[in-house]
Amino acid sequence: MIVKKLNSYIELARLDKPIGIYLLLWPSLLGLLLAGLNSNISLKNILIVLLGSMLVRSCGCVINDISDFKIDKLVKRTVGRPLATGALTIFEAWIFFLALALLSLSVLVFTNPLTIKISIFFAALIVLYPLAKRFVSAPQFVLGVTFGSGSIIAYSLQSNDFSISLMILYTGIVAWIISFDTYYALEDKEDDLKININSTAILWGKNAIKYSRILHLFFYACILMIAVLNQFSYIFILYFILLMLIFIYQKRLINNSNFIDAFKINNLVGIIAVLGFLTEIVFLR
Secondary structure, eight states: OOOHHHHHHHHHHTTTTHHOOOOOHHHHHHHHHHHHHHSOOOHHHHHHHHHHHHHHHHHHHHHHHHHHHHHTTTTTTTTTTTHTTTSOHHHHHHHHHHHHHHHHHGGGGOOOHHHHHHHHHHHHHHHHHHHHHHHOOOOOHOOOOOOOHHHHHHHHHSSSSOOHHHHHHHHHHHHHHHHHHHHHHHHTTHHHHHTTOOOHHHSSGGGGHHHHHHHHHHHHHHHHHHHTTTTOOHHHHHHHHHHHHHHHHHHHHHTOOOOOHHHHHHHHHHHHHHHHHHHHHHTTT
């Protein structure tokens, strides 16, 4: 009984499906590494980013399921979630959310005042995001602005400042998140239309794939701009070529309507981008 309940909490926080954590972690690590081009990154800051990404993602999943538990019963992909099946009660989910939120806030004790202010601001958006799907025609924009903030938070943690490169990175990451979450939304498009849930997949209609590809390429352009501004080595070109090859492969997946795999491959995009930044710091600085 205890094990079954524990598994339900794990499922509620999506710890059994860590790709969401990874897709929040990579933008955060990009922000940390960007700041690390001009300073030595401490082990403490790395641990804060790792733990913070996991906790924030878990908080977002729990509050999303609390808000959507009635809707989840009507959607094929989400019908098996713990709140939709009754494996957990709403009260238990709220207690779990508050515990995760407190843990997240406790991590901020080890940061600086600027990071705390930024984190609290974006934390409010995380709580409000589930409502965006009902009242905002393009909720993926809200998701991008919110979860892309990991790059700003991590950068401020390391540098206690902002920069032009950071703003370029954040803008690109927001576009990237909108892009891959639109692919994710395309998988649920028919169900979302039935239950009046908004998404860019619905808003953009036949142009959803085209616009998503443009946003993805814009993210790559931002990465390239950062490389030029910060005088990255020619080795970074190899990483950029790998990113373009993934884009071509992703296009094939989308043409076959394999939207979930097209979404998941963005994990590899994040890994390669992070490795590219890391190479500049470790081997070439």
